[in-house]
Amino acid sequence: MLYIKCPHCGLRSQNEFSYGGDATVKRPELNKEISDQEWDNFVYLRKSPRGKHLELWQHISGCRQWIKVERDTLTHEIFTTLKSNEEL
Amino acid sequence: MQKYSVFSLIKNAFKGHKDWEVAWKDPNPKSEYDVIIIGGGGHGLATAYYLAKEHNITKVAIIEKGWIGGGNVGRNTTIIRSNYMHDENGLFSEFGMDLWRNMSQDLNFNVMFSPRGIINLAHSDAQMNVYSRRGNSMRLNGIDAVLLNREEVRKIIPMADFSENVRFPIFGGLMQPSAGTARHDAVAWGYARQADSMGVDIIQNCEVTGFDISNGKILGIRTSKGDIKAKKIGLCVAGSTNILAEKLNMTLPVETHLLQACVSEPIKPILNSVVTFGAGHFYCSQSDKGEMVMGGDLDGYNSYAQRGNLPTLQHVLTEGIAMFPFLSKLKMLRTWGGIMDMSMDGSPIIDKTHIEGLYLNCGWCYGGFKATPASGWTFAHTIAQDKPHELNEGYSLNRFSTGHLIDEKGLGTKTWIS
Numbered sequence: 001m002l003y004i005k006c007p008h009c010g011l012r013s014q015n016e017f018s019y020g021g022d023a024t025v026k027r028p029e030l031n032k033e034i035s036d037q038e039w040d041n042f043v044y045l046r047k048s049p050r051g052k053h054l055e056l057w058q059h060i061s062g063c064r065q066w067i068k069v070e071r072d073t074l075t076h077e078i079f080t081t082l083k084s085n086e087e088l
Numbered sequence: 089m090q091k092y093s094v095f096s097l098i099k100n101a102f103k104g105h106k107d108w109e110v111a112w113k114d115p116n117p118k119s120e121y122d123v124i125i126i127g128g129g130g131h132g133l134a135t136a137y138y139l140a141k142e143h144n145i146t147k148v149a150i151i152e153k154g155w156i157g158g159g160n161v162g163r164n165t166t167i168i169r170s171n172y173m174h175d176e177n178g179l180f181s182e183f184g185m186d187l188w189r190n191m192s193q194d195l196n197f198n199v200m201f202s203p204r205g206i207i208n209l210a211h212s213d214a215q216m217n218v219y220s221r222r223g224n225s226m227r228l229n230g231i232d233a234v235l236l237n238r239e240e241v242r243k244i245i246p247m248a249d250f251s252e253n254v255r256f257p258i259f260g261g262l263m264q265p266s267a268g269t270a271r272h273d274a275v276a277w278g279y280a281r282q283a284d285s286m287g288v289d290i291i292q293n294c295e296v297t298g299f300d301i302s303n304g305k306i307l308g309i310r311t312s313k314g315d316i317k318a319k320k321i322g323l324c325v326a327g328s329t330n331i332l333a334e335k336l337n338m339t340l341p342v343e344t345h346l347l348q349a350c351v352s353e354p355i356k357p358i359l360n361s362v363v364t365f366g367a368g369h370f371y372c373s374q375s376d377k378g379e380m381v382m383g384g385d386l387d388g389y390n391s392y393a394q395r396g397n398l399p400t401l402q403h404v405l406t407e408g409i410a411m412f413p414f415l416s417k418l419k420m421l422r423t424w425g426g427i428m429d430m431s432m433d434g435s436p437i438i439d440k441t442h443i444e445g446l447y448l449n450c451g452w453c454y455g456g457f458k459a460t461p462a463s464g465w466t467f468a469h470t471i472a473q474d475k476p477h478e479l480n481e482g483y484s485l486n487r488f489s490t491g492h493l494i495d496e497k498g499l500g501t502k503t504w505i506s
Binding site: 001002014015018019021022036037039040041043044045046047048049050053055071073074075076 | 330331334339340341342343344388389390391392393397398399432488489490
C-alpha cells in the first residue's frame with residue numbers, strides 16, 4: 001500500500017487516489033502552429049525512468065484535486081508532494 | 089546435440105542419469121558477432137533460434153543481465169491465444185499459433201502446449217454484440233471463434249456464478265477453441281538449447297552498460313564483461329526497454345508498468361479452459377499441478393519493482409470471486425509481479441530504428457508470452473533482411489506519429505483514462 005500525503009488533506013492511502021501519469025509532459029501552447037513531432041512528444045513519448053519520477057495523481061475519493069507526487073518507480077518511496085500549480 | 093526421446097531417457101536411466109549433456113553452454117563473450125540480441129527471455133531466445141534456423145546466421149550472441157528465462161517468460165500466466173479483431177494482431181498471432189502447435193517437435197523439448205480453449209465472458213447484450221463482431225473478424229482471418237450462449241457456457245464452466253441476482257450475469261461468451269496454455273519455462277529452455285546447439289552464444293550475468301554508435305551506425309555494445317562489436321543489434325528487453333532507450337538517447341511510446349499474477353493452492357481438476365471475466369479484467373486457468381492461475385489489472389502507476397501491491401491484487405481477486413465464487417475458499421499459494429513494456433496503443437513494436445543496425449522489439453503489454461514464437465520469427469526476419477516482414481509491418485515505431493495506431497482495446501499504457 002502506498003501512502004500519499006495530499007497537500008490539501010494530509011496522509012491518505014493509495015485507495016483514495018487515481019493515477020494521472022508523467023507530470024513533466026507539457027501540452028503544446030494553444031493556437032500555435034506545431035509539428036507532428038511536437039504533438040507526438042506530448043501524446044505518446046515518455047521517458048518512464050527507473051528511479052525518481054514526477055507524476056500526477058488525483059485525490060479522487062477525497063478533495064478531488066490533482067496533485068504532483070515525486071516517487072521512486074523502483075522502491076515506491078515518495079519524496080515530495082506538491083499542489084498541481086507548484087513546481088519542484 | 090543429444091536428442092531427447094524415450095530411448096535416450098531409458099539409456100540414461102541405466103547410467104544413473106550421469107551422462108546427460110548440458111542443455112546449453114556458458115561461454116565467455118567473443119570480441120565480435122554478426123548479431124547481438126540483448127535480452128535472454130522468450131523473445132530474445134526465439135529470435136536467436138530463428139536467426140540460425142531460418143537465416144543461417146549463427147555468429148550470434150544473446151546478452152542477458154540475469155539468467156535466461158528469469159524475466160517475464162518465467163512470470164506470466166502461460167495463456168496462448170489469437171482472438172484479436174484487427175488484421176495486424178490477428179494474422180500475426182495466428183501465424184504464431186501454427187508455430188505453437190509444432191513447437192514441441194520443432195524444439196525437441198516438451199513445451200506441454202495444451203489447446204484447451206479460451207472463453208471471454210459477456211455480461212450484457214451489448215457485449216455479446218461486440219464479441220459477435222470480434223468473432224466474425226477472427227473467422228475472416230482464418231481464426232476459430234465460436235459465440236456461446238448462456239447455456240453453452242454453463243455446460244463448459246458450471247461452477248461459474250449463474251445465479252439470477254448477480255451484478256454481472258453471464259449472457260454468453262466468445263470462445264477460441266484452439267487457444268490454450270503452455271509450460272512457460274520449457275519454451276525458454278527449448279529455444280535456448282536449440283539456439284546453443286546451432287552455435288549461438290548465450291551469455292548470462294552480463295549487463296549492457298552502453299552502446300558504441302558512430303555516424304548514426306551501431307558498432308557494438310559495452311557490457312560488464314567487456315566491449316563486444318556487432319554489425320547488428322536487436323533489443324528484446326521488455327520491461328527494461330526504457331532503461332536501454334535512455335542509454336541510446338531515444339524516447340519511446342512505451343511506459344513501464346507492473347502486472348501481478350498469483351496461484352492458489354492446488355486442487356482437483358475443475359477448470360479445463362481459460363476463462364476471462366468480461367466486466368472487469370480477470371483471467372483464470374488451472375495448471376497441470378492443480379493450482380488456479382490468475383491475473384488481471386496493472387498496478388496502475390509506473391513501476392520497475394517486479395513485485396506487486398495488495399490493493400490491485402484485492403481488486404482483481406474480487407472480480408475473480410464474482411465469476412467463480414468457489415475461489416473465495418482457496419488459500420493463495422504465491423503472488424508475483426513482472427514489469428511490462430506498455431505501448432501507447434496496446435500493440436507491440438517490431439521495427440528498425442533511426443540508428444543503422446539497431447532493431448527494436450518491445451511494447452508487448454500483457455501479451456508477450458503467447459507472441460514468443462511469432463515475435464522471434466518476425467524479429468529474426470527484420471534483422472536478417474533489414475526490413476520488416478509483412479506480418480510485422482504494422483508494428484512500426486512511427487505509427488504513433490503517423491496516426492496508424494493498432495488500438496485493439498485501447499488498453500495501452502494510459503489505463504487510467506479508460
